[in-house]
Amino acid sequence: MTDTPNRILVVDDEPSITEFVSYALKKEGYNADVVDNGEEAFLLASKNKYDLFILDIMLPGMDGYELCRRLRSKTTSPVLFLSARDTELDKVVGLEIGGDDYLAKPFGVRELIARVRALLRRGTGGDFPGASNSVTVSGITLDEDAHTAVGENGEIDLTPREFELLASLMKSAGKVVSREDLLRDAWGWEYLTETKTVDTHIKRLRDKIAGAGYDPGLVETVRGYGYRFHA
Missing domain, CATH: 1.10.10.10 (Winged helix-like DNA-binding domain superfamily/Winged helix DNA-binding domain)
Incomplete structure (x- = not known):
């Protein structure tokens, strides 16, 4: 176990979503970076190590699916999709291209944090900062x-x-x-x-x-x- 907080990249072009998600993550003790497009997200992921990616699907330019495909060539860190598109097909596509979980909008903070904790446990094989429940x-x-x-x-x-x-x-x-x-x-x-x-x-x-x-x-x-x- 490390004393360094987990670092999470949040990618969404809706300011209300990024404000809410980053607030919730930071309150739980995580470090959260926020960007509003796939191109910048991929650039950051190429330069920095992230423990988790939270991606909207409907992004300007490079969408969340394509971003996930590219991330998978760089990292094995888990990917959590956020989307207003809540059909079974959307979920299947997201998981088949390398996503680890899928959370439909709107969502509550506790559900978000529960998914984040589960994915980080899976990625680290154990406990991590912010896991005290x-x-x-x-x-x-x-x-x-x-x-x-x-x-x-x-x-x-x-x-x-x-x-x-x-x-x-x-x-x-x-x-x-x-x-x-x-x-x-x-x-x-x-x-x-x-x-x-x-x-x-x-x-x-x-x-x-x-x-x-x-x-x-x-x-x-x-x-x-x-x-x-x-x-």
Whole structure:
């Protein structure tokens, strides 16, 4: 195992996608480079070592399929395709030309990170930076693999959205997390303008925390910005 974070190249011509994906990767401790076309991506891959490639299929100029073919002449690092094209044929083509996985748009941050972790494990044969899947803060243990939050009185019954919000807050315990960042984590890139929905779900999350015997004030409102989970 190395202490150097995995390096990932993200190739997509939609700024909203690259912003979302690079944010999610960096939050998990990975190094992420971003380009918006296949030609520049291949040039970077020829000069640098990447542990994973995340490629859109519909790129200007050289598309993702052709880029994948060329990458396979240079590297065995895994390739994850991102695409709004979600037919079985698209997936088969992507895998047959050398892709390792296929994720359809829109997607959520947890699904993305789960795919990334799986591909990096497969590529390295073991563990890697950013692979810690559980965290314990203020007596609550959150396990992302099991998708559970467990307190002193047993498991806290959370909806998927509530779990994602709690995960985002607990992994940044002691720090303020903006509503926009919470949206990226819990809902995905396509919901970045609907910040008020976060407040509603935070209220429900606090009720669940109180019902488990904890102070709902563990989730503090930072007025005008977002929320903070107290360590």
